[in-house]
Amino acid sequence: MTGVDINPDRIKLLWKKYNINVIKVDSEQELLPFKIDSYDIILFFEIIEHLRINPLYALREAYRTLKQGGQIIVSTPNITPIDRIDFLLGRNFQEEPVEAFKKLETLDYMGYLRLYTTNEVQNFLESVGFEVTSYTYKGNYIRTGWKAKIIMKLPIYKKEQFRPHLYMFAKKPSSLQ
DSSP: OOOOOOGGGGGGGHHHHOOOOEEEOOOOTSSSOTTTTTTEEEEETTTTGGOOOOHHHHHHHHHHHEEEEEEEEEEEOOOHHHHHHHHHOOOSSSOHHHHHHHHHHSSOSSHHHHHHHHHHHHHHHHHHEEEEEEEEEEOOOOOOOHHHHHHSOOOOHGGGSSSEEEEEEOOOOOOOO
């Protein structure tokens, strides 16, 4: 298993614990040091919301290094309908920008630069050539307060979109069509 990170030393104990070889790469600006069609699966977990320069570049590099028919799984925080209501009410549902940029100065990475909707993540993937095959929402619903009361009154199929994490599955086509 191989990973890339802009600052692998930050969590080197985790990499060592799971025996993952990690290479220092700025995935928004540098070519990944892998040949075309190198991998069967790419895990793009909790990354896209932190990218501050060009998520398309990072996804194009993932596409380049993924084998034909290979799969990418993208996970990101889910902007739920409740988050949107909070926003309309003047509440912040994302990380405070000054704090995010301070992390960039001190840790070489940012907090959430931008959270994306399900459609936006799908558009990112499709724009670089991936075929989205499915998506799902995971994590616990809000369990207390007025928000929980609203969610629990919804039909079962509507509740899924209130889970806090989005997982999108896509593949690199086996051949050009």
